[in-house]
Amino acid sequence: MIFDGVNHIAIIASDLEKSLEFYRGILGLHELHRIERPERQSTVVYLDARNCIIELFSFSNPPSRLTYPEATGLRHLAFSVSKIDELANTLTSQGVDYEPFRKDPRTGKRVTFIFDPDKLPIEIVEV
Numbered sequence: 001m002i003f004d005g006v007n008h009i010a011i012i013a014s015d016l017e018k019s020l021e022f023y024r025g026i027l028g029l030h031e032l033h034r035i036e037r038p039e040r041q042s043t044v045v046y047l048d049a050r051n052c053i054i055e056l057f058s059f060s061n062p063p064s065r066l067t068y069p070e071a072t073g074l075r076h077l078a079f080s081v082s083k084i085d086e087l088a089n090t091l092t093s094q095g096v097d098y099e100p101f102r103k104d105p106r107t108g109k110r111v112t113f114i115f116d117p118d119k120l121p122i123e124i125v126e127v
Contacts, residue, residue, distance in 0.1 A: 008046075008053035009077060011120060016043055016058035018117045023047055026094050027079075027122075029054060049079070067119055076113070076121035084110055084126040098124070 013019035023029045029047040036043050040059070047054040054077075081087050084101070091098050091114060101110040109126040116122060 006052045008055045009074075010055040010057060011116075011118075012057045012059060012062050014062060014064070014118050016045070016056060019056055020045060022117050023054060023056065026091070026096055065118055065120060076123050078123035078125050080125050080127045082127055084112070084124060087124060088112070 011019075020031075024031060024047065029049055032046040032048050032053070034043065034045050042060075043058045045056045047056060088098060088101075096114055099113045101112050103109070104111045104125065107125075111126065112124050114122050114124065
């Protein structure tokens with residue numbers, strides 16, 4: 001393999017503050033850096049997801065994400081968690097709905113999905 005790992009994943013948010021409330025406040029990612037780009041009417045916020053950086057972008061009036069039918073491109077993010085029941089309780093206490101657990105056919109572990117404020121699916125994978 002020629003790569004050492006995933007460097008970052010970029011996400012365009014329709015409402016940066018609402019997305020930061022979700023990614024920082026609910027998922028617990030920490031803000032590493034913020035760049036204001038007035039010439040592009042944009043802000044970029046870098047969030048620490050431990051083994052990867054999530055790069056949240058704001059732009060003026062971005063088009064909405066397709067949900068159905070599914071479109072070509074990034075389908076979802078996936079985060080690993082060792083205590084999936086504990087996470088489910090935390091999500092419930094914070095008013096975040098999650099799909100019923102199902103078994104990953106590859107690993108046999110439990111998985112669920114939540115959605116960010118722009119309906120980007122986020123898979124939670126038990127390790």
